Amino acid sequence: MVxxxxxxxxxxxxxxxxxxxxDSAVLHRHLDASFLSLAKGEGSYLVLEDxxxxxxxxxxxxxxxxxxxxxxxxxxxxRQILDVPYCPxxxxxxxxxxxxxxxxxxTSNGHMARAYIVNSGSEAMEAAVKLARQYYLELxxxxxxxxxxxxxxxxxHGITLGALAIGGHAARRAKFEPMLMKxxxxxxxxxxxxxxxxxESDEAYVERLTKELDDEFQRVGPDTVCxxxxxxxxxAALGCVPAVPGYFKAVRxxxxxxxxxxxxxxxxxxxxxxxxxxxxxQEGVAPDIQTIGKGLGGGYQSIAGVLAGHRVVDTLAKGSxxxxxxxxxxxxxxxxxxxxxxxxxxxxEGLLNNVQELAPILSNGLVEAVGGHPNVxxxxxxxxxxxxxxxxxxxxxTPFPPEDHVAMDICEFAxxxxxxxxxxxxxxxxxxxxxxxxxxxxxxxxxxxxIQRPMAxxxxxxxAAADEEA
Ligand code: PLP
Numbered sequence: 001m002v003x004x005x006x007x008x009x010x011x012x013x014x015x016x017x018x019x020x021x022x023d024s025a026v027l028h029r030h031l032d033a034s035f036l037s038l039a040k041g042e043g044s045y046l047v048l049e050d051x052x053x054x055x056x057x058x059x060x061x062x063x064x065x066x067x068x069x070x071x072x073x074x075x076x077x078x079r080q081i082l083d084v085p086y087c088p089x090x091x092x093x094x095x096x097x098x099x100x101x102x103x104x105x106x107t108s109n110g111h112m113a114r115a116y117i118v119n120s121g122s123e124a125m126e127a128a129v130k131l132a133r134q135y136y137l138e139l140x141x142x143x144x145x146x147x148x149x150x151x152x153x154x155x156x157h158g159i160t161l162g163a164l165a166i167g168g169h170a171a172r173r174a175k176f177e178p179m180l181m182k183x184x185x186x187x188x189x190x191x192x193x194x195x196x197x198x199x200e201s202d203e204a205y206v207e208r209l210t211k212e213l214d215d216e217f218q219r220v221g222p223d224t225v226c227x228x229x230x231x232x233x234x235x236a237a238l239g240c241v242p243a244v245p246g247y248f249k250a251v252r253x254x255x256x257x258x259x260x261x262x263x264x265x266x267x268x269x270x271x272x273x274x275x276x277x278x279x280x281x282q283e284g285v286a287p288d289i290q291t292i293g294k295g296l297g298g299g300y301q302s303i304a305g306v307l308a309g310h311r312v313v314d315t316l317a318k319g320s321x322x323x324x325x326x327x328x329x330x331x332x333x334x335x336x337x338x339x340x341x342x343x344x345x346x347x348x349e350g351l352l353n354n355v356q357e358l359a360p361i362l363s364n365g366l367v368e369a370v371g372g373h374p375n376v377x378x379x380x381x382x383x384x385x386x387x388x389x390x391x392x393x394x395x396x397x398t399p400f401p402p403e404d405h406v407a408m409d410i411c412e413f414a415x416x417x418x419x420x421x422x423x424x425x426x427x428x429x430x431x432x433x434x435x436x437x438x439x440x441x442x443x444x445x446x447x448x449x450x451i452q453r454p455m456a457x458x459x460x461x462x463x464a465a466a467d468e469e470a
Contacts, residue, residue: 036415041068044446046422054415055453058424061236062268062385062441063294066345073300073341080337089331096336103343104292104307107277111286113313116306116323117331121267121293122158124304128289129166130325132226132261135288135312138319146260148220150213151229152189154434156237157265157291166229169237171402185220187212189234190243193378193389194397194434202244210250214257222258227289232279235268236426239387239437241380242274248283261288261312267304268385271295272346272444275356275383282382288312298342303335351444355384358451362386366440369455377435384444389427389437399427399435407436414438419457 018034028035036054040047044067046054056064066073080096087094101115116131118124129149136146149166151157157167164173165180173180188195188209196205217225228251234241255262264287269279273295276282280290288311293304316323346352363379366386370376377391390407392400400406407425414421427436440454 043067043069044443044450052420054420054422055450056422056443057414057454058422058439058441059294059443060299061294061424062273062439063299065272065295065298065444066342066351067443067445068299070300070342070345072345073298073338076337076341077301077334080333084333086329087331087333089326093331094333094336096333096340097331100336100340100343103340104305107343108307109281109286111309112290112307113310114308116308117336118304118306118327119302119329119332119335120158121265121291121304122160122163123327124267124291124293124306125158125163125166125265126160127306127325128263128265128291129162129226129229131289131306131308131312131323132263134324135261135315136226138315140318143223143259145221145224146226147183148224149184149227149229150216150220150225150260151184151186153186154189154191154237155186155229155231155234155265157229157231158267167237185216187216189230189238189241190247191234191238191241191434192244193241193380196244202246205244206246206250209247210254213251213254217254217258217260222260225258225260227261227263228255229263229265231265231269232283233269233274233382233385235385235439238434239380239389239426240382240385240439240441241387242382243283248280248285252285263287263289263291265291267291267293269382271343272352272355273383273385273441275352275359277352279382296342297335297339300342301332301335301338303332303339346444349445354446355444358446358448359383361448362440362442362451362454365452365455369458381440384442384446386440387426387437388440389435391435397435402427402436405436407438410436410438414454414457421453421457423454 019037020034021028022032037049038046039049044056046056059065084094097117104115105112116127118127133147136143151166151168153168155167156169157163161179164176165184168186190209252262264280266279270292271277280286288309290307292307296305297303363386366379366388370388371379374394375390376388377394377397378389381387390400392398407427411423411425414423424439426439427434442451
């Protein structure tokens with residue numbers, strides 16, 4: 001059974017508007033695919049070269065958070081580039097970098113001591129794991145035997161070799177498996193829809209997962225583990241899956257018990273996406289090291305970061321005082337200026353209040369619009385970070401075959417001329433743990449009217465309520 005009635009004529013129209021990658025000089029991810037050509041961003045909308053408007057219901061992969069075409073950010077970046085376009089961080093710093101890092105430390109409720117600015121989430125993860133290792137080398141007395149990491153199955157922490165090795169994303173790892181570091185093992189994710197047994201309470205589920213983690217520490221040798229790595233709300237890998245209450249407190253306790261660090265990857269779910277600046281604030285735990293990314297610069301520049309807690313920073317300060325890591329473009333002034341302005345806008349315009357206020361409209365609306373569809377297995381998320389998982393059979397939660405590319409089809413369907421809504425695909429049940437999903441993650445300043453647009457698509461074909469002139 002197909003999950004949606006694809007609107008053939010609209011899809012054909014969409015194809016005509018696409019630019020083929022076959023003749024392109026770009027090494028696109030799909031060499032034979034075709035792409036829509038973006039001309040402009042305006043608030044919550046993207047404008048194509050042919051003038052067609054698309055409601056940006058996901059901000060790319062939950063990157064956009066203040067919408068597009070923001071004058072303040074553009075001016076801040078322009079000013080920065082004219083003043084100091086590049087900063088060799090071995091000798092120099094910039095006001096933009098200092099102000100951004102101070103803001104990040106000051107908004108961490110006292111948990112974080114320093115921030116480290118890089119250019120992508122993968123770079124942030126690479127830095128985070130090296131920082132964890134270096135922490136143990138500089139402890140007094142040092143613990144050089146700690147070089148092991150425990151993460152979770154079907155997790156995604158980045159695409160570079162180190163970050164890929166930390167993650168448990170089977171499909172993205174497969175071709176590179178022989179090249180990945182071997183000192184990483186994985187336990188089950190906290191995934192209520194697919195992981196909890198019928199009738200199992202939250203407490204019992206947490207206890208079971210905690211035991212699995214504890215057993216893994218014991219199996220690999222508890223004094224060899226640097227850190228447990230997890231995403232507070234799993235983004236791209238599973239489709240906006242929050243943990244059940246108490247899970248993060250319980251895994252934190254296991255880490256404490258074995259003297260290991262907790263690294264939380266908030267590249268996707270952080271910087272306000274779930275309604276609080278950090279997703280961990282809703283879990284009642286704080287990490288020792290945290291990665292941030294997408295919402296930090298809201299897509300205006302390529303920027304990500306690592307936040308290091310006091311324990312880590314104090315240890316390095318008392319030790320070598322040198323973090324043995326660095327990139328030519330770390331702390332890039334334009335990135336820092338953009339992120340600083342984006343974060344100011346979020347604060348000054350009270351955008352997290354908007355997320356909290358409108359989140360129920362989004363979540364309830366999605367449930368009402370498509371929750372009853374026979375191929376919608378589960379709708380979950382937090383704040384402005386919602387995932388819909390599609391299944392071939394609702395009763396058994398059986399995923400569609402990955403080669404059917406159901407999530408991709410649904411995204412194309414939502415993009416068609418009639419609807420013009422951008423949502424983000426994920427999935428392919430490569431290991432049976434998950435189905436196809438789409439992510440809906442609008443900008444924090446979306447209007448009350450526009451937030452209805454993803455719901456207007458529905459899943460039954462036909463024309464959406466959304467008019468084209470939005
Ligand atoms: N960590 C998480 C949780 C992510 O979702 C991603 C990207 O999707 C990354 C790390 C890697 O970030 P980037 O693609 O910027 O390298």
